[in-house]
Amino acid sequence: MTDRSNGVVILITLLNILVYKLRKLEEAQQTKLQELQTKLHEAQTKLQEVQETKIKELQTKLQEVETKLQEAEEAKLRELQTKLQEAQTKLLEADETKFQEAKQSIRLPLSVRQLCRRFTLKEIQWATNNFQEEFVIGRGGFGLVYKGIIDYKQGTVAIKRLKLLSKQGSKEFQTEIEMLSKFQHSHLVSLIGYCDDYEEMILVYDYMSRGTLADHLHKKVKKGDSCLPSLTWIQRLKICIGAAHGLDYLHTGTSTENRVIHRDVKSTNILLDENFAAKLSDFGLSKIGPANQTCTYVSTRVKGTPGYLDPYYVATHRLTRKTDVYAFGVVLFEVLCGRPALDMSRNEDQMNLAGWVQHCLQEGFLDKIIDPRLKWEISSDSLNTFVDIAVKCLHYQPKHRPTIAEVVVSLESALRCQVKSADYSLFEIMPIDYPQEEADCSVPEVKNTDHDKGYALTGIGTVNDPSAGHRNKQKLTFSERVSGIFSRTAQGLSGEGIANLSNVSHRKKKITLTKRIGGLLSVTARVFSVKRHAKTSMVPTSVIPTSMVPTPWNQDDVLKSSNLKSFAYNDLRIATRNFRPDSVLGEGGFGCVYKGWIDENTFAAETWGTGLAIAVKKLNIEGYQGYEAWLAEISCLGTLCHPNLVKLIGYCLEDERRFLVYEFMAHGSLDLHLFRRSANNQLLTWNLRMSIALGAAKGLAYLHSPEANVIHRDFKTSNILIDSNYEAKLSDFGMAKDGPDNERSHVSTRVMGTNGYVAPEYLATGHITMKSDVYSFGVVLLEILTGRRVNDRNRPKAEQDLVAWAKPHLHSKRKFSRVMDPQIEGQYPRKEAFQASCLVLACLSYDLKSRPDAKEVVEVLQKLQNSYNSERISGEALQKVQIHRHNIGEETLKSVAGTRAK
Template identity: 40%
Template sequence: MSSATGDLNETQLSTSFSSTESSKSCRHFEFPEILLATNNFDESLVIGHGGFGKVYKGNIINGSIVSVAAFKRLDSMSSQGATEFWAEVEMLSNLRHCHLVSLFGYCSHENEMILVYEYMPNGTLEDHLHSLGTPLSWLQRLKICISAARGLDYLHTGTGIDVGVIHRDVKSSNILLHESWAAKISDFGLSKIGPTNQPLTHVHTLVRGTFGYLDPDYSFTGRLTRKSDVYAFGVVLLEVLCRKRAVDESLGEEQWNLARWVQESIKEGNLKHIIDNGIRDEISPKCLKEFVRIAERCLLSNPKQRPMMAEVVVRLNYVLTLQQKLNISLQATDKTIFGKLLDMFPFASNGENSAHGDSKPSSNIKDTSRRNADDSVPVDNKDSTRTAPKLFEVYKFDDLEVATQNFLFLCHGSRDLFIGWVDKNTFTPSLGGMGIEVAVEWYSELQPKCQRVVNALGRLSHPNIIRLLGYSIDKQPQCLLVYEYMQQQNFGHFLFGEDVGRPLSWERRLLIIIGVVRGLAYMHSSINEVIHCDVKSTNIFLDKE
């Protein structure tokens, strides 16, 4: 890989990628394709505007699949140009991570330079913090920070190549949010590369970046290191906590620089007063202290004393776990709406099979199979009385009968699992074929394993664990459970079943296994300490991604 800020052209690009498999996924789009996808750059399709230029929303065809994409078009008046354009193409063609935005391809036609990315429906973190006023909970904010930190950690040390990547422009507007609210790092036009074996090896470069996020040491010396990204990320952490911009001159001299204002407030003992009012009542004092301590260390003036991003990920995960445990404890003692929900589920009080008896919570790793519901057990049964299922939709049997077209379509050949449709926003049943697909599992009677699935999945919430949307028990003894729909069947089907001949690349297999590990790690480390007891390829279901 050549220098990310060198003067690259398309010939150099294709040469540098000729021996890499990753470059095959970076497609060159013809200009007429771009015009068609954006309706000749229709202004009504503009979804954003940055230093590079306007961003348009449109559809592209990837093989036989139509995908929504974001088209970033270089503005002729922009201070950026070919250097940043080719740097971004090269960088994102060689990097693949779930917390980095994916580059579908690019278009270079005469004076037109266009980058084509995956579309991120929830926009930027900056939008939600400062423009839209979105009511983001404390836990949501923590998870966004962890996702972004993981992306940066991958750039710095986990790229799988001999060089690490310094982003050089980490800020809330370059953190995009997926439909699931997972964060992805974007905009690699200013990125630089350097050795990974020496964390503080620096690169001499002209100072580039965004005021408010710039590492003071980098500004003074021109020595760029990965710790410069760490400093900028510390500012993002404060942004998330305080809901204030990194630089805002309208706030007056004392508060216009966010990092300086927070550091002064900490010295004066005014920590509680800097927190965004929307989350002030959600944060435990211990979590607040730990979170601010992480941000403080990121902002230390001496880069050598700042943590690596790997440590930031670990510390933020600790804060998240701490807050989740406290929330569960409060729910159990205060009998909030979540605490009361266990009593609302009718078979939660059926004597020995209740959550207060010998219930054995289960969890399926992206799986709707009912077989392992009998087998999963908590490490400590006495703790199972202190948690309760999250709020589920309560469906009527007749409505689900309509949603499944009278239980007409079987899911992947299962005799107990049917395809249904619900409204994508409300999850209420809809006519067959309308809305989003769900999987409806039919239990002929109210069996303990049905109860255990509900109790377990009410405790667990993770992108790599199957999501239970609701249930129906109004026509007992039947019980219906409604799950998110897994489009790609199970892992075992691809390895050993009818589709064994379909290509499943080594990279794809690794990504699947990483997803499984994340789901299991969450189960094992959560307050519930759930052991699955039936981990196997046929209990690993795959979504459309």
């Protein structure tokens, strides 16, 4: 019991001790908590004090920053105001400087000043009636374009007046002058001159009476407006070909080192003269591009006209000649579609012509894009050829686009396809007034010389009486061909006829036929006579024209009429030593020319070096001139004979072999003596040069005479041959054309000839006259005087085009000697030489009426020759007298000396 009590006491004691310790622990925790609260309070107090201090510091700093910023802004504002004031002052000074520069004359290169006429401001003001608004014919970024007349000799001109301080301004003004002065071509607009008087920059051009291509394609023609006729497909093709020729000249014909990239080809920059010949204009953006350099592009800021811009050029800033090709492709589709390149009035998918056209073609909707005015006019072959080349021009990759020369070839092919498929009919319906008993009506002559083919008359169309109330047709058929070319006898009538003429008692038809070069015949007059029934009061009022279809050449008739010797192939083979290479005299588009020998009497082949020397021209069947030129040569030289025409002895025709046999010209061609001087080619003296020029002129005058009536069409130095006596003989008649008859002033034909010799009006319009040959003669005479080629890429740029370089010097007695051949310097008579240079200027005149005819050229040259010979004879006689006097004087002195010695 005691133990249990002790245990309880101990337990209670332990519990009391535990309670005590727990109290002590609680008291300690309470004390610790109070301390922590005190410290937390102190910390909060300190933090609040720090925050308040920091805020005060930040507020102070912010206030300082705001103050500083305000001060900086005020300082910056004052600085900006100062700079703005300075900039305004500088701008005013710059404007004043620029204005003063614009007022002063632009210093143009010497070559430009020589080629351009400088007009005074008074002349320009007089021409435009002091820049009256009624004279304005165009507007652009450059300024205004006026129509005016400078003087009666110059005629109507276009005057472009620069806006002073414009963005395009003086840089484009100078570029335009330099480009058009340096590069001249029949399909580039001609720059007549400029005016750079104070406060003005003015350009004067030839006036293009038909406006721009865009005018004819896009401007709606008002009723009765004769200025803007709808262009036919053939007209459009010819315009495209002309523009392409101009672009091709810029790309390839300017020089071997420099090529011009137009950079703004568009329909508004293609001008049309009165004959609808195309001329490229506006060269303010043009760039000189690389030719033979390794770099094929020019890096430049993108410029041009929206709708025509090459996407590759826009993306890369790389300007190439193919950039112009792309723009020209857009122009081609403008021509085909009759739509502008960019038309904001259309739906979004049709605004851009190039994109819309390509989409239509991909979907097979070719008919959808054709100008409605052309749909019934274009042949399928012509259309396909045209569209094919136009699409290639628009290829994104420049390397896949054609060159502009390839474009020309395709366009000419499209034109040929169109002409071949055309209905060869007259376009006019002629009004006729019949008397009571008998009436004659004439139908205009059918002219189509675009092809060197014959044409057969196959039918006469309808004789109509409009009051008959319905269409009746009457058809005449013909038989009995004339030389296989034309039918000439009216055989009868077919068809229902015309009610009021059903009792016609007699119908007759008269046709006059004229022989043409190359075996061609042409109808020069058609007269219809109808005796109507006396009881009929109705009279016919119109005649629908005749129709023509092509027929082939008649080779047999040409050969029979030529009276030439027909050589066997074996004889020519022997005569030329089997056409050995060392017998070759020359080679051209026609083929090779070999030297040979034949018997003078029998014309049989002789051994080399005996008998009569001949030149045998072998036809290259695949050559450019080919069969038709061979036949034309036989037809022309087989019937014409003159001392200054090369003599055609005969021809050879065996299987596919064709040859022409001429008399041999011992001294070759004139160009060999002028340009390829060697030990074998004698340097031509003044007298020889004038003698050769006179002989060539006599030959040309004979061709142009009524007896021959022939246009040579390829008159040049290499076609003037020289015999053993240095007599000139004209050769190569493969391109010759029959001249116009009395009723026509010209012949319309495909442009052919040699670059540099072709007359500008022929190149521009396809109309060739006798005066076109005279222009070519002027070029040849200039080559004779200067000893230079008409085109020489080896000379400095300004001298490569002989005509452009020499022309400014020829009119001046003081300057003309600068262009004379240095090989004969001091050996020619100045008076006669200046007269010859004046003759050159007359022959090269752009005005046909100002050019002399070949007969007048002969007269001038004959007078020069006579004058020179008489002066030379007088000089020789005077020299003999002086020598005689000198001899007498010496004998007298010797006699006196002898007397003195004695």
